[in-house]
Amino acid sequence: MTTSGTTLRERKKLRTRQALVETAISIFGERGFDATPLDALLEEVEVSRRTFFRNFRSKEDVALAAVKELWSAYLDVLDETEKSGPLADVFRDAMLATLDRMDENWYQRFPATLRLIDESPSLNGHTLLHCAETEAEVVRRLGEPSLELRLLVEFCVAAWRCALDEWLPDCAPGELPGHVRRAFAAMDKSLRLRA
Template sequence: MPTSEPPVTLRERKKQRTRQALAETAVSMFTEHGFDATTLDALVDAVEVSKRTFFRNFRSKEDVAFTAARELWDAYLEALGEAGGTGPLLDVFRDTMLATLGRMDQDWYRRFPATLRLIEQSSSLDGYSRRFCAGVQAEIARRVGDPDRLELRLLVEFFLAIWNCALAEWLPDCVPGELPECVRRAFAAIDDSLRLAR
């Protein structure tokens, strides 16, 4: 018989609200004033919390700016762990991404494009993004097989390249319902891409 999860305490709900306020305000301020030009002092003043509270929730300005992307990949890895059955791993990666995107709410779809644009505009955020993605890449490989296997490492890199192509198609307009379709189109283009000749 399944056990129900314990109710979230008032303290935990308050912590979640603070974390959400910091993430949303950070993206808004970084978008309006620029990532490098927005100080941590200005951010915590805007949310009316202390730096100590900030650092209980996030490690750095880069970390708080990257919240929407982290939420996506945390949800993806969770869904990948739930995925059952067998078959080509590239199909598993695609289907898991589509399932993950289906779980994301409208608020996430509002914040995620702003995060992507911030990454494009800031070298420090771009570097943070690359390090984070390398960690995700290794974790995906670890969850589905031997992370040292060359073929698997190549396949995960291929999957992430397809994902980035889908994002590039979606990013100009960022219509929430169109991101899954961009993913489907990018995966569907694989066979034709491999047959391209000079």
């Protein structure tokens, strides 16, 4: 046991997981997600299928690690957040707090992951499913589902996607929160646009 409270086995498992994630992003980025078999990743990291499947459910799962890490942290932050005032502000503030928790390594992997998603129909579909599951979980954690709550969650996800579109050309880590603030601020005005 170390002073950080993790065993040697836990640290080794974490290193293997990190190697799989980082190598997956690199190798899928070079060769294409759909064109790269899982065995190529396993060979590159020198792990067995058994080891891989102890860490991830699928090839898609490892490719989307940065996305899943973000939304897992978001749900944790949302649970910790006091829910008072406009819910759109609660959702925005939870996203800003989540982004603040992400480390430099995540900020390097995340844009590469988004590019992989954009280039792969199968990853795109997997991401849409994960997004729908996360949205449903947000609604569930806030209580009784209603049309208004479901719409608000959809609007917040749309604001997040617009913030990402604004951020993606440069991908400067410190700039993503500003794009999130601007997208959420524009949400109310956009709903009141007139023909």
